[in-house]
Amino acid sequence: MKSLEDIMGFYNLKGEDIKGHNPISADERARILQRTLDKAALIKNPKKAHRKRLIMLAAACITIFALGAVSFAATTLNGSLLNFFHPEGQNETDLLNSLGTIIDKQVTENGLTIDVKEAVGDSNAVYVLFDLIGPKNMPLDQEQYAFVSQFVDIDNYFSLHHGSGYSFQCLEDSNPKDNIKPMMLSFSSSERLAGRNMTFRFKDFSRYKTEEELKGRPESFEGTPGDENDVYNILIPGNWEITFPLNYRDNTAVYKLNKRLEYHHISLKVKEVRLSPISISMTLNTFSEVRSDDIHDAPLIIHMKNGETINADEGSRGTNTSTFKIVVDAQFNKIVNPAEIKSIEYCGTILPIKW
Numbered sequence: 001m002k003s004l005e006d007i008m009g010f011y012n013l014k015g016e017d018i019k020g021h022n023p024i025s026a027d028e029r030a031r032i033l034q035r036t037l038d039k040a041a042l043i044k045n046p047k048k049a050h051r052k053r054l055i056m057l058a059a060a061c062i063t064i065f066a067l068g069a070v071s072f073a074a075t076t077l078n079g080s081l082l083n084f085f086h087p088e089g090q091n092e093t094d095l096l097n098s099l100g101t102i103i104d105k106q107v108t109e110n111g112l113t114i115d116v117k118e119a120v121g122d123s124n125a126v127y128v129l130f131d132l133i134g135p136k137n138m139p140l141d142q143e144q145y146a147f148v149s150q151f152v153d154i155d156n157y158f159s160l161h162h163g164s165g166y167s168f169q170c171l172e173d174s175n176p177k178d179n180i181k182p183m184m185l186s187f188s189s190s191e192r193l194a195g196r197n198m199t200f201r202f203k204d205f206s207r208y209k210t211e212e213e214l215k216g217r218p219e220s221f222e223g224t225p226g227d228e229n230d231v232y233n234i235l236i237p238g239n240w241e242i243t244f245p246l247n248y249r250d251n252t253a254v255y256k257l258n259k260r261l262e263y264h265h266i267s268l269k270v271k272e273v274r275l276s277p278i279s280i281s282m283t284l285n286t287f288s289e290v291r292s293d294d295i296h297d298a299p300l301i302i303h304m305k306n307g308e309t310i311n312a313d314e315g316s317r318g319t320n321t322s323t324f325k326i327v328v329d330a331q332f333n334k335i336v337n338p339a340e341i342k343s344i345e346y347c348g349t350i351l352p353i354k355w
Contacts, residue, residue, distance in 0.1 A: 077102075080171060080182045081118050081129045085335075096120065101248040103128075109238040111135040112205050116244050122276035123192050123252035125331050128185040129171075132205070134236070140181040144170055147240075148204035148232050152187060155197040155243075163320025163327065164189040188279065190320040190327035194250035202240040206232035252276045253338060255353050263298045263347040266290055268326070270351060273344065277336055280312065281329040282346070292319045295326060301345040302336060310336060 077100045085096055100120040107114050113133040120127050134140050152166050164187065171182040187193070209231055217229050224230060255273040262268070267287045274281040280300070296319040300312035312330035320327045344351045 077118050077120070078129060081120065081127075084127070084129070084171060084184060085120070099249055099251060101246070103244045105242055105244045107240050107242040109240050110236050111138075112236045112238065112240070114200065114202065114240050114242055116200070116242060119246055119248055120278075121193060121246060121248050121250070122279060123194060123250050123254075123274050124190070124281040124329050125186075125188045125276075125279040126193050126198075126246055126248070127278075128187065128198070130183050130185070130200075132181040132183060134179040134181075136179055138179055138235075139177050140179055141176050142207050145181060145183075145205065145207055145235075146232065147202040148206055148230075148234065150203070151199075151201040152185065153199045153201065154189065154191075154193065155199070163318060164191075165316070165318045167316065186316065186331065188281075188316065188318060188329050188331055190281075190318075190329065192250075193246055194248060196246050197243055198246055199241065199243040204232070204234045204238065205236040206234045209233055257351060257353070259349070259351055261347050261349040263295060266294060268295075268347065270346065273351065273353065275338055275344075277332075277338065279329060279331045280344070281327065284326040284328065286321075286324050286326060289323070290321055290326060292321050295319055295321070295328070298328075298347045299345070300328065300330060302341060303343045303345060304336075305340050305342045 077097050081100065082093065082096065099122075100118055102118055103116045105116045111134065113131075115131040115133055116128065117131065118129045132140060132145060146168070150168070152164075154164070166185060166187040169184050169186070171184055173180075173182060187198075213233070214231065253275045255275070257270045257273060259270040260267070261270065269285045269287075270282060271285055272283040280302070282300075296317075297313075300317075302310040302312070304310065310332065312332075315331050317330040318328075344353060
């Protein structure tokens with residue numbers, strides 16, 4: 001077992017899958033570690049991937065990021081990615097295709113291939129579809145697979161205080177008895193992702209041990225990878241590294257604000273809101289030093305015109321702080337049509353966005 005930060009990426013622990021540069025308390029670290037170990041050792045019926053669909057962005061009062069010299073050809077996405085987002089009708093399928101990019105890059109080590117197929121994303125979030133392809137005589141028929149250690153890196157991260165978080169999930173498999181397992185990476189960042197290069201670095205392809213196999217394991221004990229106290233059974237040892245471009249079309253809507261608000265006696269100023277059908281990200285200024293824990297639970301609610309409310313805590317959420325600056329991001333657990341948004345509420349204050 002590696003460090004807590006190494007294994008957290010495998011499990012989508014809501015509110016805890018963001019990696020920043022600020023230390024966490026010993027109590028908080030112990031709590032997150034215990035939740036991580038519980039998931040690693042005891043998951044029997046992991047959650048299935050959320051079905052998502054994309055809807056056209058509203059055109060009024062928005063600024064679209066330009067991607068310079070990058071050109072975009074017509075894209076036809078793989079059926080697995082379309083099924084993941086579950087577009088309704090040809091219009092939404094065409095929109096999803098326009099937001100995606102074909103990657104088609106592979107790396108093979110000891111008979112296991114990582115086949116990175118496609119990506120769909122916005123300014124601060126991206127979904128990457130890839131297949132694990134085992135040897136022909138090795139069916140990948142387990143519900144969950146993992147690597148003993150994994151890193152996802154983005155090139156040209158100039159800021160010393162950027163934050164990012166990610167999770168992997170096995171997708172529904174149309175042929176669970178073959179040697180191919182479809183996977184999805186969900187990645188979010190406090191910095192812009194579109195146009196960057198992403199790198200996977202994986203070590204030792206494994207499956208999680210069953211509850212029976214973990215009987216007698218010391219509680220809260222971090223074993224050495226491959227030994228009897230580790231939560232992994234290593235199936236194929238080795239190292240896999242692959243780099244690929246995130247050249248998808250970024251249709252993020254950007255709203256410039258200058259709104260002051262208060263949260264638990266902390267003075268904040270919202271400077272920018274970035275919105276897409278799959279996520280929301282905000283940049284705020286502070287007037288004093290603020291830790292991520294101080295602001296992470298501040299309520300962020302989307303009010304829809306039909307009366308529905310969407311709480312950002314229901315999806316994956318992260319907070320990154322640096323000197324007098326905060327970046328808050330949240331990936332929705334459902335697709336949000338910006339044209340149907342009535343208002344966005346943060347820290348109990350309705351943000352003055354003109355729709």
